[in-house]
């Protein structure tokens with residue numbers, strides 16, 4: 001079930017290096033939120049704190065709170081592995097498991113999460129997830145073939161199918177289209193639009209037109225100066241951000257005057 005995300009005064013560290021400072025925001029369930037900003041301002045770092053992937057890096061830590069569906073995901077009793085399983089993530093480069101078939105790729109996460117699936121349960125999840133990722137018709141006759149045999153755009157949709165196969169509460173996407181051609185990009189953007197009926201989606205993108213096309217809300221991150229931590233400058237409805245942002249700093253970035 002799609003869940004709301006609340007972030008309160010989050011500081012994000014790599015060892016002693018404060019990479020991102022003081023982020024607070026509220027993300028609505030069943031919406032698409034885009035993060036934009038210049039390279040190095042911490043968009044990807046912040047995204048990875050929303051499913052505790054950040055802590056996979058030795059010495060990495062956060063201060064502040066992140067709640068998903070009202071639950072503090074950093075509470076001491078919470079297992080980070082369980083958080084990562086509930087919150088799907090799609091990366092810049094499609095990363096199907098190279099030795100697995102299309103069918104097994106879709107089920108990879110679902111098999112980790114549940115007791116042994118029966119063949120009919122597995123078939124149902126595979127068809128539902130591939131249909132949800134708009135890939136079913138293209139692959140239904142070759143489910144036993146390797147996932148790596150698909151085109152780049154199809155592989156990325158396969159990775160989205162794998163992410164939604166576990167019925168995640170939130171779907172995080174880190175520049176999911178940056179390795180794709182315009183037609184595949186458009187297919188993924190259409191898919192994001194469809195998926196927000198069921199999921200809370202957060203996407204990092206370098207492409208401001210893409211943020212404007214796919215998102216309901218946009219967060220603009222920036223650095224005060226080189227070596228300073230990144231911070232959230234402005235967070236608002238996407239239409240507002242791209243037509244009448246509140247701050248001159250956002251206006252300058254959106255209109256291409258810097259960044």
Ligand SMILES: Nc1ncnc2c1ncn2[C@@H]1O[C@H](COP(=O)(O)OP(=O)(O)OP(=O)(O)O)[C@@H](O)[C@H]1O
Pocket residue numbers: 014019037038039040041042043044045046057230
């Ligand atoms: N594994 C890491 N170890 C140490 N510092 C890191 C690590 N990953 C990122 N950083 C630093 O954290 C800061 C934010 O980086 P991040 O990649 O989150 O920015 P970004 O806005 O996503 O950039 P880009 O748009 O180029 O992907 C940068 O100063 C970066 O050098």
